[in-house]
Amino acid sequence: MKIDLLSTGSFVGGQPHGQFDWLRANQPVAWHEEPGGRGFWAVTRHADVWAVDRDFQTYSSEPSVMIADPPAGESAVGANKMMLMMDPPAHTQFRRLVRSEFTDPAARLRAEHIHALAKRIVDAVIARGECDFVSEVAGEMPSFVIAELMGLPLDDGRELYKLTEILHSAPEALPPGASQAAMARMFEYASGVIAEKRARPDDHLASRLLACEVEGRRLTDMEFVMFFILLVDAGGDTTRNMLAGGLLALMENPDQLAWLMVDLDARLPSAREELLRWTSPVICFRRSATRDAELGGQAIKAGDKVVMYFGAANRDPAVFDRPDVLDLSRAENPHIAFGTGPHSCLGQHIARIEIDAMLREVLTRMTAFELAGPVQWLPSNFISGPQTMPLRFRAS
Numbered sequence: 001m002k003i004d005l006l007s008t009g010s011f012v013g014g015q016p017h018g019q020f021d022w023l024r025a026n027q028p029v030a031w032h033e034e035p036g037g038r039g040f041w042a043v044t045r046h047a048d049v050w051a052v053d054r055d056f057q058t059y060s061s062e063p064s065v066m067i068a069d070p071p072a073g074e075s076a077v078g079a080n081k082m083m084l085m086m087d088p089p090a091h092t093q094f095r096r097l098v099r100s101e102f103t104d105p106a107a108r109l110r111a112e113h114i115h116a117l118a119k120r121i122v123d124a125v126i127a128r129g130e131c132d133f134v135s136e137v138a139g140e141m142p143s144f145v146i147a148e149l150m151g152l153p154l155d156d157g158r159e160l161y162k163l164t165e166i167l168h169s170a171p172e173a174l175p176p177g178a179s180q181a182a183m184a185r186m187f188e189y190a191s192g193v194i195a196e197k198r199a200r201p202d203d204h205l206a207s208r209l210l211a212c213e214v215e216g217r218r219l220t221d222m223e224f225v226m227f228f229i230l231l232v233d234a235g236g237d238t239t240r241n242m243l244a245g246g247l248l249a250l251m252e253n254p255d256q257l258a259w260l261m262v263d264l265d266a267r268l269p270s271a272r273e274e275l276l277r278w279t280s281p282v283i284c285f286r287r288s289a290t291r292d293a294e295l296g297g298q299a300i301k302a303g304d305k306v307v308m309y310f311g312a313a314n315r316d317p318a319v320f321d322r323p324d325v326l327d328l329s330r331a332e333n334p335h336i337a338f339g340t341g342p343h344s345c346l347g348q349h350i351a352r353i354e355i356d357a358m359l360r361e362v363l364t365r366m367t368a369f370e371l372a373g374p375v376q377w378l379p380s381n382f383i384s385g386p387q388t389m390p391l392r393f394r395a396s
């Protein structure tokens, strides 16, 4: 079996489950070459991904959680300050600043409003009978929600979301300089938010972040910018891709869609978890070994890169009965699409509310779904999902 988990070509039709299955069965912790880099261990079993994600003392999130190292000199000023790329105790201090905004009860307080947004999004396309489901429906929700959380105009949420899409694409799939230009625009925008919210503070997250303290001092501008980019970045095309990939999976499994529609309210929770397992929008995150260790029978050396493949873990037959079958009624579903351990997805309660609201709105108001053109997948080895999905439907 040819294994290539770096080429975006391996991810053009969704995640490479053929490669994952082979690796999990034959080399669950496999050495993978990396042109221009030191290479990495690819981890595909659920138990091993779980263990790596939780053991931050052995598997550090510094200097980066992306497979490629940050360009020389960059980690000290930029990426290093994003909490996604910190270990406890520094990570815990930063996460504590925003944790209360993202608890289950806090997310539930937003539910009614999120439902209203979902209605508005479907209202905008329903009469046309045709749309690009990714940009016009699935992508609208997370960009509006993050804009609202931060206290920004909704249209700005759309622009920010377009920037995150560029940042998640492989550089070779973009025009030269596009990725750097997107990052520069993000910085510029976040700096504008600092100026605006300092002048006119409100009670949204951006203003609260600017007012809070770590170790008795305010966040630096750079720390704020990094927080801002993380929040915008993490909640955007993950949720979008899950919604678009989820609808696609339902269209490909009409028996499952029919089962769901028999009692949508009661069946949505298990269906949503199964669609999260199925789509696993975050393909992977990297850790770096701080000391020699043993993992899945392999000797890991201090300094080695160790990459957790969430989509592979979520199809592990040791954990999931018939893992390659989409079963919306699955009762036991310990998927790790949101990760596990200290970095487990901060936005998962909000994401679940967004997903439920959008699926409920789409599935009750639209019917007879049909692709109106080819689905194009994001050219990325980091985030998985359709980039465009031309859809025809009838209003029901």
Ligand code: HEM
Pocket: 053, 083, 084, 085, 095, 142, 146, 230, 231, 234, 235, 236, 238, 239, 242, 280, 281, 282, 285, 310, 336, 337, 338, 339, 340, 341, 342, 343, 344, 345, 346, 347, 348, 350, 351
């Ligand atoms: C379907 C949607 C989503 C998926 C699949 C997803 C997945 C993930 C994963 C896999 C991680 C890393 C977990 C780990 O390393 O163990 C993560 C972290 C994170 N997510 Fe999400 N996410 C989603 C939606 C969101 C949303 C809506 C937000 C914010 C509104 C968000 C904010 C974050 C943040 C801030 C982190 C970093 C947490 C930390 O470093 O402590 N995510 N997410």
